[in-house]
Amino acid sequence: MKKRVRRELLVYLGMVAPALVIYLFIVAYPVVYSVLLSFSDFNPNRGGVWNFVGFRHYETMLADSNFWYALKNNMIVVGISVFGQIPIGFMLAYILFRKMVKARIFFQTIVFLPHFLSTIVIGIMWKRLFQADGPVSRLIQMITGDPTAQFELMLYPETVMIPIGFALIWIYTGLYMIIFLANLQKIDENLMEAAKIDGATESQIFLKVIVPILAGTILISTILAIAGSLRGFDLIFSITTQGLQRNNAMVLPIFMYQTAFQNYTNEMRFAYGAAISNAIVVISLILILFSRLLSRKRDF
């Protein structure tokens, strides 16, 4: 009997091993590596000896004005995701769910499409659309009748996040629409019929019946949006040429990338970069905890 169990265990381990080994080596181990690295004085130019230096890199980071500027932009991206993509996605899902329109599959397919295209490519496309002599400028010229009019929002630090926010909404709204649609379709039809018979209007059904049921989905979408927008790299990297355009649109992942892989004069570049990386994770966790607390307080 015991021998049999041992053989079963061997078979079990054999089935689990390939995935587990790759996963532990390439996902789990780097998590530990990243934490240790951020507390070390690892210097790639000097044979890589590690000494513990405590929070030194985190202190450098907090004193770095680039960090705060990137964080501010990241928070704008989080705001756009949570208060732009999610409500619009919800609204589109609701329209499809209530069968207010025909050709629902067509609309669903189109709106979800950008999510599956390369974000780098989409970023380059919007960069071209927004450039000074590009289609958007031309559209403005045609509408205003002023042949010198230009789309200028990409050029100034105060406004650069507006077109970027638009592109972000363009890409990700479909994802939230699909998530909400799937959960809406689980709702019992009778509930809405009952509300209708009681004389509830469309807006009352929406606010009093649908929204409370979907509170959990809203929370999950918020968590996804926060985590996704803090680590988002590709779109801003390509729409502005590495977040530059005089660093206007710098966000934390690009700041991390430039610190670790482009700033060769900084001897601590990998350790400092790891500290920024970890800070991104910690900030996401704080925001996610915060949104959970908020949703509990509101009694969702």
Added chain:
Amino acid sequence: MNSFTVKTNTLESVGWRTLAYIVLIGWALITILPLFWMVYSSFKSNEELVRDIYAFPKELFDNKNDEYIVIKPQLNVVPDYDPEVDTRERLIIESTSISPGRRLMVHFLLKEELPAPVAALEPGDTLELNQLPLDMRIRLSWKTIWFNYRSAFSRGRLGWKFANSLIYAVVSTFMINLFGLMMAFALSKLQFKKLSLVIGGVVGIGYLISINSLIIPLFLMLTSINLTDTHVGIILVYTAFGLPLAVMLDSQFIHGLPSSLIESARMDGASTFRVFRSIIAPMSTPVVVTVSIISALGIWNEFLLVLVLASSEFTKSLPVGVYSFSSLTSTQLGWQLAALVIATTPAMIVYFLFQNRLAEGVVGGAIKG
């Protein structure tokens, strides 16, 4: 009273319906129009793009009467054949309408295939397309239509990068499916439930971890074992980061398969491996398709890992190639747009073919995660 309520409801619902159509059609247009512009503009010459950014392509298609000028061989005229191997004499001609004088739209015509008066032309002479033999005319006409695409492939070396992207997507997806399915089977149908719970939990957390947040340790690790700038290194990372979603979706699916099937096969003396190969794997086709499409599209579009790991042209993927091509050729908008279309078309085809499966998989991952 009752009929009154119904009436206002209908009126109200007509209003809502109209609004719903406006919103959805508006959003669909905002989604499609930029992509549509990108695709049709990729068939426009640079001159056309400068003249009118919105006009439909014409110049590259309307090439029957294009005029060419004979030019001398020069260093900046890059031949499309190997002059070391192929020493036959060629007439070099350049378009006088598409990027004239910039040596971008150049053809090399074999003199032996040309009629004598054309072959005798000297540098500086002009000729029209209709002076050439028919098959050559058709060939040049196609080359003109696909001018932007040919330039993107040859100057950005996108063909090789396209192949790399395909290798990364296909090989990683295969490993994700195989290893993910094996693990999911063990976790959901074999004994050792407690161990399964622990392993499932550890791997499940991975769904929240992205390549982006571990790029520095990944780079240092792979450097120390000499796997940066190799296909193997990049495929390993893609496989590892694709596993959590695969294990999650596969486990849900396999969990729903009847255990009686497995038990009866066991009774008949089938080994665990045999059960996996002959029962579980074939029955899991639906979830394998879902996982494959999500993983393959994700890998096809991934950027940062290859940007950091790939230092040579040999390992670069399409997004990285398109990105550097677009920053090197910022004045050739037509070429860039062609490169963008090359990178998005395969993803769009897969998306439209498997749209339903994708929605299921994404929602399954998002909610259970």
